[in-house]
Amino acid sequence: MANKTDITDIDWTIPRKNLNPKTKQPYKRGRNWRIVAYPESLPEDWKDIIRQEPVAISPLHDKDVNPDGEIKKAHYHLVLNYKGNKSFEQIDEIARALRAPVPQRASSLTGSVRYLTHMDNPEKYQYDTADIQVFGGFDLENCLALSTGDKRQALRDMIAFISDNDIVHLKDFTDYCLSDEAPAGWFELLTERNTLFIKEYIKSTWQKIQSSNADKERQK
Incomplete structure (x- = not known):
């Protein structure tokens, strides 16, 4: 099996291609970016x-594990938040100076910052928020808190998800909120103050499905 490219073999002066690995399209300019960096490369x-x-720089993530229980390679998560838009090329220049992998646009600033310590991922190791470091005037306190507008929109999204997926058990929805696939903040919103409302919404969803099935049976 071929050996992985040694870190000393990489020419960090060469700009990387602007390509979102998920969409296969170039990243557009944006205010918020993410970089993962490895201690041995920095x-x-x-x-x-x-x-x-x-x-904002995470604590060293040295206790993360893969699904098979293997410890992941230690790394840092960095979140950059600018007042104006920055291009991929501008952020890649910073990432290359850190000898880090290709940077990515952050779709959610709050979610990315909260992920620095796995705040919304209780199934993962919980790092100490006090160990987050910030530079350049980064407003950590404001980013860690979900704004009122964010909470309202997230709750709308949660309701839509329940309806679109015919969720009829609170456990199923809770399990989803605990998963890696759930948007940042959903578990917090579910458990802090909205459990009763969401429980009743799921119950009414189940009742509606039952009523619809009964109507179909009567029409046969």
């Missing part, structure tokens, strides 16, 4: 390199 002065950038 230059000694890496924090000085990004000190002027509006960035």
Whole structure:
């Protein structure tokens, strides 16, 4: 089996291709970006390199595990939040200076920041929020909290998900909120103050399905 490319073999001066691995399309300009960095690759002065950038740095993720129980390679998550849009090329220049993999646009700033310690992923190791480092005026406290507007929109999305997927058991929805597929903040919204409402909504969804099935039986 061929060996993986050694870190010393990479020419970090060469710009990387702008390509979203999920959509296979170029990233558009944006304010929020994510970078994953590995300790063995980072230059000694890496924090000085990004000190002027509006960035939040996770604690070292050295206790993450794969589905098979194997410990993942230790890494840092970085979230950058600018007042104006930045291009992929601009962020890639920073990532290459850190000898890090290709950066990615962050679809949710709050979700990305909360992921720095797995706040919304209780099934994963919980890192200490106090160990998050920030530079460049990054507003960590504001990013960690879901805004009122975010909560309302998330609740709308949760209701739509329940309806679209005919969820009829609170357990099934809770399990989804605990999964990696669930949007950031759903588990928090479910458990903090909306459990009774969502439970009743799921119950009414079940009742509607039962009523519809009964009507169909009568029409036969």
